[in-house]
Amino acid sequence: MQQDYDLIVIGGGSGGLAGAFRAAGHGARVALMEPSALGGTCVNVGCVPKKAMWLAAEVGRRIRMGRVLGFDAASGALDWPTFVTHRERYIHNIHQSYRRRLDDASIVHMPRRVRFVDPRTVECDDGMRVSAERILIATGGHALRPDIPGAALADVSDDFFNWCEAPGRVAVVGGGYIAVELAGVLQSLGSHVELQVRGDRLLNGFDADVVAQLADDYRQAGIRLHLGTDTAAIEADGGQFRLRDGQGGSHGPFDKVLLATGRGPNTRDLGLEAAGVDTDAKGHIRVDAGHATSREGIYAVGDVTADIALTPVAIAAARRLMDHLFGGREDASLDLAQVATVVFSHPPLGTIGLSETDARERHGDQVHVYTSGFRPMLEALTDTPQRSLFKLVCVGEDRRVVGLHLLGESADEILQGFAVAIRKGITLQDLNDTIAIHPTSAEEVVLMR
Ligand SMILES: Cc1cc2nc3c(=O)[nH]c(=O)nc-3n(C[C@H](O)[C@H](O)[C@H](O)COP(=O)(O)OP(=O)(O)OC[C@H]3O[C@@H](n4cnc5c(N)ncnc54)[C@H](O)[C@@H]3O)c2cc1C
Numbered sequence: 001m002q003q004d005y006d007l008i009v010i011g012g013g014s015g016g017l018a019g020a021f022r023a024a025g026h027g028a029r030v031a032l033m034e035p036s037a038l039g040g041t042c043v044n045v046g047c048v049p050k051k052a053m054w055l056a057a058e059v060g061r062r063i064r065m066g067r068v069l070g071f072d073a074a075s076g077a078l079d080w081p082t083f084v085t086h087r088e089r090y091i092h093n094i095h096q097s098y099r100r101r102l103d104d105a106s107i108v109h110m111p112r113r114v115r116f117v118d119p120r121t122v123e124c125d126d127g128m129r130v131s132a133e134r135i136l137i138a139t140g141g142h143a144l145r146p147d148i149p150g151a152a153l154a155d156v157s158d159d160f161f162n163w164c165e166a167p168g169r170v171a172v173v174g175g176g177y178i179a180v181e182l183a184g185v186l187q188s189l190g191s192h193v194e195l196q197v198r199g200d201r202l203l204n205g206f207d208a209d210v211v212a213q214l215a216d217d218y219r220q221a222g223i224r225l226h227l228g229t230d231t232a233a234i235e236a237d238g239g240q241f242r243l244r245d246g247q248g249g250s251h252g253p254f255d256k257v258l259l260a261t262g263r264g265p266n267t268r269d270l271g272l273e274a275a276g277v278d279t280d281a282k283g284h285i286r287v288d289a290g291h292a293t294s295r296e297g298i299y300a301v302g303d304v305t306a307d308i309a310l311t312p313v314a315i316a317a318a319r320r321l322m323d324h325l326f327g328g329r330e331d332a333s334l335d336l337a338q339v340a341t342v343v344f345s346h347p348p349l350g351t352i353g354l355s356e357t358d359a360r361e362r363h364g365d366q367v368h369v370y371t372s373g374f375r376p377m378l379e380a381l382t383d384t385p386q387r388s389l390f391k392l393v394c395v396g397e398d399r400r401v402v403g404l405h406l407l408g409e410s411a412d413e414i415l416q417g418f419a420v421a422i423r424k425g426i427t428l429q430d431l432n433d434t435i436a437i438h439p440t441s442a443e444e445v446v447l448m449r
């Protein structure tokens with residue numbers, strides 16, 4: 001039976017848009033279902049506004065350092081609403097650019113929430129039905145709130161982007177990407193921040209030494225870290241809030257509480273049963289390495305799957321899949337073994353490959369570790385205590401690089417180039433043979449021995 005489209009894409013976020021554009025580029029007739037703002041989490045309540053806030057926080061830090069160095073930078077305080085106006089204008093431009101590109105590619109954008117009625121057909125919230133040969137699910141995820149009394153009193157990251165000022169005192173609950181990033185931003189923009197971390201360290205899975213240095217940097221900057229603190233309840237206290245921990249301790253009062261305790265997939269109310277699409281215990285859509293679901297003709301990419309929840313991963317998976325479905329590429333599978341990632345903390349933490357712990361588990365005493373701890377020139381000039389730590393994890397006699405962990409100024413920009421080299425299988429000698437760029441932080445990577 002002739003279907004309305006070659007491809008329906010459900011969700012116009014990072015993965016959905018990338019898939020729609022790539023499929024249309026191969027000549028497919030594409031319909032994109034997105035009821036909210038184009039760009040999804042990343043553009044509207046994720047990477048983009050977060051990076052803007054991170055930049056604001058960095059500018060604030062530089063103004064304070066400038067003052068130490070003799071610049072006339074009187075108050076240095078941020079007028080938050082003015083900054084938000086610039087941030088939202090930037091995002092508005094992205095929306096306009098997407099709209100133009102969708103038109104140019106002849107992709108039909110339907111601003112509708114949809115659910116499956118059968119494996120080839122979705123129904124929109126106004127009852128209209130649309131069918132396609134193939135359907136890509138890219139519905140992303142949402143913030144999870146822990147099941148504790150008073151959780152509804154707190155804000156999550158989506159709410160953070162509606163704030164118009166830095167709260168005086170704020171508790172951030174969680175120890176992952178979002179908790180660490182937003183705690184750093186808030187502290188730099190003038191809040192007193194207390195980070196409530198259930199485990200005994202920040203950023204599980206990241207290299208322990210660089211994370212320990214980041215924790216030191218955060219303490220030096222004034223953030224209070226409560227490690228091993230299980231948040232058991234949130235209570236209203238006048239116009240403020242208090243936290244109770246599992247040991248009976250009380251924390252606060254706080255003007256705001258921000259929960260950053262993980263995210264879950266948007267698979268409820270999608271009609272996946274009608275489509276015959278399987279999910280795992282956490283509700284993620286099960287996919288194979290080529291992002292095919294349990295039902296032929298239906299695919300899924302991005303945060304709705306159990307893939308690493310990063311925008312470039314969703315984009316790469318969607319493009320690879322469309323090249324396979326419509327562009328003649330034989331294999332849709334994507335190698336996610338060495339994905340570089342950056343936590344936008346202060347300073348940023350970039351990582352690719354194995355942590356020292358993971359490398360030792362896999363390669364035992366074949367592992368060789370090189371580190372460089374230093375204070376960047378600007379921090380030294382201003383006598384700011386923040387320190388950098390770079391760490392290289394190598395394996396075997398030829399010292400093949402299997403992990404690089406960079407905590408320090410510009411780590412976010414430095415890592416990308418090294419990620420290419422590491423994926424190509426470079427050794428310590430290759431780094432040492434490369435003549436350094438001086439004076440930079442990046443030169444520390446090629447000087448480690
Ligand atoms: C605060 C924060 C900061 C982040 N920072 C970074 C970062 O710096 N770098 C990075 O790489 N990643 C970052 N991420 C992660 C990144 O945003 C996600 O990995 C990425 O957006 C996932 O893309 P996606 O296409 O899977 O889903 P999304 O971008 O979430 O898009 C899903 C879309 O589907 C739509 N949708 C849902 N249900 C339906 C339905 N039934 N019908 C139609 N449409 C539907 C939604 O409206 C949404 O627009 C961050 C995330 C957060 C929350």
Ligand SMILES: NC(=O)c1ccc[n+]([C@@H]2O[C@H](COP(=O)([O-])OP(=O)(O)OC[C@H]3O[C@@H](n4cnc5c(N)ncnc54)[C@H](O)[C@@H]3O)[C@@H](O)[C@H]2O)c1
Nearest residue numbers: 146174175176177178179198260261262263309342343344
């Ligand atoms: N810079 C980036 O690339 C970036 C930034 C933000 C988010 N992201 C992506 O989005 C994902 C989600 O971010 P996230 O920070 O929400 O999740 P996360 O998985 O990184 O961290 C969740 C944290 O919450 C803690 N936690 C869970 N339940 C808890 C509870 N009941 N009480 C106290 N703590 C609890 C966990 O121990 C963990 O520290 C990330 O894993 C990442 O893939 C990426």
